[in-house]
Structures are given as C-alpha cells and as structure tokens.
Amino acid sequence: MRDIRIFRPLIWMTLFGFVLVLSLPARAAERDRLEAFLKVTGFDVALESIGLAAGDAPGLLGMQASDFGADWTRTADEVFDTQTMHTMAMDILEAALSDDLLTHAAAFYASPLGQRLVEAENASHMANDDVKQSKGTALVAEWVADGDARVDILRQLNQAVDAADSGVRAVQEIQVRFYVAASRSGILDYDIDEETLRRVIKQGEAELRVNLQVSALANAAYTYQDFSEEDIRAYLEALEHPDMQLVYELMNAVQYEIMANRFEILAGRMADLHPGQEL
Numbered sequence: 001m002r003d004i005r006i007f008r009p010l011i012w013m014t015l016f017g018f019v020l021v022l023s024l025p026a027r028a029a030e031r032d033r034l035e036a037f038l039k040v041t042g043f044d045v046a047l048e049s050i051g052l053a054a055g056d057a058p059g060l061l062g063m064q065a066s067d068f069g070a071d072w073t074r075t076a077d078e079v080f081d082t083q084t085m086h087t088m089a090m091d092i093l094e095a096a097l098s099d100d101l102l103t104h105a106a107a108f109y110a111s112p113l114g115q116r117l118v119e120a121e122n123a124s125h126m127a128n129d130d131v132k133q134s135k136g137t138a139l140v141a142e143w144v145a146d147g148d149a150r151v152d153i154l155r156q157l158n159q160a161v162d163a164a165d166s167g168v169r170a171v172q173e174i175q176v177r178f179y180v181a182a183s184r185s186g187i188l189d190y191d192i193d194e195e196t197l198r199r200v201i202k203q204g205e206a207e208l209r210v211n212l213q214v215s216a217l218a219n220a221a222y223t224y225q226d227f228s229e230e231d232i233r234a235y236l237e238a239l240e241h242p243d244m245q246l247v248y249e250l251m252n253a254v255q256y257e258i259m260a261n262r263f264e265i266l267a268g269r270m271a272d273l274h275p276g277q278e279l
Helices: 015-023 031-041 043-060 072-079 082-096 099-109 112-126 129-146 150-161 167-185 194-203 205-223 229-239 242-270
Strands: none
Touching: 031 043, 031 082, 031 099, 031 112, 043 072, 043 082, 043 112, 043 167, 043 242, 072 242, 082 242, 099 112, 099 242, 112 205, 112 229, 129 150, 129 205, 150 205, 150 229, 150 242, 167 194, 167 205, 167 242, 194 205, 229 242
8 A cells, every 4th residue: 555644646536426336336344454554554553654644743834843832642553543543444444345345455465466565665654755755766766767767657556546647636635624724723823825825726727637656656756666677567457457547446435535535633632732841
C-alpha cells in the first residue's frame, strides 16, 4: 500500500459512494479474514503511518509544536491512536469490502513477490520523508540518465494506484477540512470561509498536480529501488487488474477518510492546549 501521510502527498476520495458501490455485489468479508488481509497487504502499517503526519499540524497553521504546550505530544498520540484508526478501518471494510475482492488482493500480496513488496512498502511508510525524497529524486535522475525503463514503469505504477486521479482532490479536501476545523475551534485568530478557501486552493491546482507527481515518483523510486524491471512490471500488471483497481479505490477512501477525521478532531483538541501546560 502506498504512503498516505498528509500533504506528502496523499489522496482523498469520497468514502461513502465507494462503500455503497462496493458493498452491493457480494457478501462482505468476515472480520477475522479482514484482520489477516490488513497484515498480508501491509495496510495495517499504512494505517499506523498516518500518525506520523500529526507532527505537521502546527506547521500547517504557521505555528510550532511548542505553541501548544508540553501536552502536545500526548494529545497528538491520543488522537492518532493506532488501535482507534485500526478499528475505524475494520468497521468500514467489514461493511464495504466484498469477500471476492479481498481474496483477489490477498492472493497477490501473499505471493513471494507480494510479500517482498509489502516488506519494502512497510519500511518506506516509516522512513523519514526528507530522506525518501532526497534519495528517490537522486535515483530518478540516475535512471533517466541511464535510460532505465523503471522510471516509466513507476510512473504507470503511480497511475494504477490512483486511477481516479484523486491525488489533487485529496490534498484540497483535507486542507479544507483541517483549516475549517481549526478556524471553528478558535486556534486561528480569524475566521475562514469554506467557499473562499476552496476557491483559493483551486487556483494552485495545476502546480499542486505537478508537485504530487514529482513527489510520488521519487517516493516510488526509493521504495522499489531494489526491485528489478521484471518485478515492477509484474506489480504493475497486478495493480491494473479491475478487481485490484476496486480494492485500491476503497482502500484509498478508507485511509483518507480516517486521516481527515483525525485531523479535524486534532484541530479541536489543539484549541485546548496552551504554552507551558503541564502533563
């Protein structure tokens, strides 16, 4: 599963439309099978990595963690509690993910190549973002100079995991939800009008799209640097299968709904924190 941390970049999709569509054709997967599915696909680690984005929240408001006192870390950890996010994902997937789709995706990720990919993706989820971008960018430059086919394959790979081209909508939507929640909670000393904010964010859409593509390519290069061209092509073929496309649509929806929900809650909790507040 791809890296999902906020603004680094990420994807947001309208959750409930996919829940309705994907829950209709077949029986929902049983909860114990969902637990196994989360582990074999690496989705459990992807969910855990959402919490790493909490540290970005003060900076997004032009502030620092110290502005929210000594209780900041504990509060952020509580809001982004791994078990809470895990339960949220399980509840949604239990209602929305059909047994057939679960079986298809799990079969690939349980294969030898699939498990190697999950191991690499899990490590990448938890790696330092600056390191990933720096090393990934250098790898892309090296491969371009060498005419390495992996660059084009990785571009296609990124398209396959975001076939709906939802990356831009992701950043825009989570920005709106976080900033509006921060404004309403009183963190900011000015009010934010949601419609105006959406128009302002929309103006930077073209630049945002390019930045997302560049960042995603560097991230993919870092993550899959030890895989052969043949391996990456096999992964691309697996991701382009119609069933896997549906799985990724739902997984993206789940991940980013959880992320948006947690950041909205964090905005409310941040309003109660003050410099010098003791644990």
